[in-house]
Amino acid sequence: MATTIRDVAHRAGVSIATVSRALRDADSVTPQTRQRVTQAAADLEYVPSQLGRQLAQGRHAANGIVFPDLSGPYYAEVVLGYESVAAELDRSVLILSTHGRRDAADLVAGLAARCDGLVVLAHAVHEDVIERITRRGTPVVLVARTPVPDADSVNAENSASAAMLGDHLVDRGARTVAFVGDPDASSDVAERLTSLRAAVERAGATVSVVPVADFSEDSGVRAAEAALSRRRAEGLPDAFACANDELALGMLQGLRAAGVRVPEDTLVSGWDDVMAARYAGLTTVRQPMRDLGARAAHLLDQLINRTREEHVHEVLATELIVRTSTTTSTTTSTTTSTTTSTTTSEGTP
Amino acid sequence: MATTIRDVAHRAGVSIATVSRALRDADSVTPQTRQRVTQAAADLEYVPSQLGRQLAQGRHAANGIVFPDLSGPYYAEVVLGYESVAAELDRSVLILSTHGRRDAADLVAGLAARCDGLVVLAHAVHEDVIERITRRGTPVVLVARTPVPDADSVNAENSASAAMLGDHLVDRGARTVAFVGDPDASSDVAERLTSLRAAVERAGATVSVVPVADFSEDSGVRAAEAALSRRRAEGLPDAFACANDELALGMLQGLRAAGVRVPEDTLVSGWDDVMAARYAGLTTVRQPMRDLGARAAHLLDQLINRTREEHVHEVLATELIVRTSTTTSTTTSTTTSTTTSTTTSEGTP
């Protein structure tokens, strides 16, 4: 339907090979020929078929990124950070959400077949799928997910920041801390819980886990209501450490709606530092979401171009942001946790 | 490198045509043959090359979406709404941000060459580029952008909601309204300004325009500072109607930092209703961002499949959300504006 390289060749009175060369290579073609070809291409409004080109070159010039879920700003930020770098590196970006799709494995495999490399966020898909993809030779970078040997990975620091957060809550007087969020849903969350618990218990306080359906504001509201309904029997925990900001924001709403004062009656903390957290005065741990995406893009590019053989596993620094949901003083103090560290492991045989 | 259809054919002892058929068509192949082929494919872990398939079929099975900018939740939401529908329709989604890239036109053209259809958000790219793309026969759907004859479009309602907002501000006592935002940067914004101004002036009040560099929180803070520095000479406007929520949120920060009380001393409104707006108590107009993306995906699908010849231009309903930044009563009232309307225009010849 569209004009092809042969049309251009015919109009310019040259062969298709010459057209191909004239439109790509800087040299190896006479100025006059190039001129004729360029002119013909312009006349015909010729746009090379990427399909033909890609097939011939055996590459897609595209990267995929898979994320579990659409809700909330977290993944969006990572994706956007990723896109900005990938575009710079001249690669198209394919996105795929596995949210609620039971054929997620097939979708991801299908995506892998259209890309030169893939970034997988958190638990967008089961490990088997990832293994199958790496086995076929498609490079994979994991983000916010337990590293595996056959792929690069980028994570935000969890343990140290969770410990700092735990210390902070204890310092603010918490003796009973409720961790809100399902640790089985994400390795990140599990890690945070473990370190938070260690820090809190080290100080002689206790941690309980409040299960939630997902990581949405609604779940936060529901968790607050559940906690309130148990209030008479068990009393309210001194602090709610939520697995992400949206849960925490929902929590705040739910608690305040019931007349509970934060931070006087109980403390609330989140994780991520999304935009709304600032306006809600939420204490949280800032994750460098854009950077996670950006680093992933760089690592993937290296893998695709075989600049590097071994796999690396990066950990990006986070920051504890203390706001009014855990402190009465209006001043907002900030502390930086561990800085970027890089580990390399052995590559595939 | 990878195993191809010929490898499978060889191992199964059949021709490549049979393999192709066995793996796709339900019938037209003997059960035994299918079994042999399936087995061989499984043994070899064969994954069909999408490139080959796409080239042969002359289609990409992919849609693109172009947005101007990464900052803020607005475009992210639209993109995500778009992805969720596109994935359902079994199409891959390519994303591209034109933010700050001066070769945006080429990038978009390049994207168009990799897709069966394209969605363009707001002023991601100049009109010429869009015209060139539609001329080549690639379907285009515009979102949050002035409709053109050769493409579908989806917009959120602007005029009626802007008028409602204007009335509301006047009702709350505003006699001087400052509109914060550059109407030249977006047709949406220009439309809002026009209607807002009409409503405000109808009530005998006045509207001034405060120029800003972009639509970020930072710009909002700076706009607040600028207004404050002119305070002595001109006094503070009675109300700041901001072109989007992020400007308004920055405005709030800047004003409050200087001790200005909102809504007592001046009113502030935004546009979009991003998550943070709720926590900041910002009066705003809610746009159905996800729906904008979702509708665009559906329309694009129809264009690609030639289900429909004429172009449609849809307008989705918005909602005025009144919060504490324009009213002292703590209750949050809500009003719905116009509902979805659809107009059809003539198709391309």
Add this chain to the structure above:
DNA sequence: CCGGTTTCTGTAACCGGTTACATCACCGTG
């Protein structure tokens, strides 16, 4: 003026699938 380079261009074989058409085996029927 000739042979040897160098430089440009054309021919044709790919890349990995799909699919129109030819072929062939097998069926039932007259």
Add this chain to the structure above:
DNA sequence: CACGGTGATGTAACCGGTTACAGAAACCGG
């Protein structure tokens, strides 16, 4: 038993580019 019809499979021509290789033209120095 010959024959037309049917259905499964193979052959080969695509899809639209890239690129190895060969051939031709231009250029060089001796």
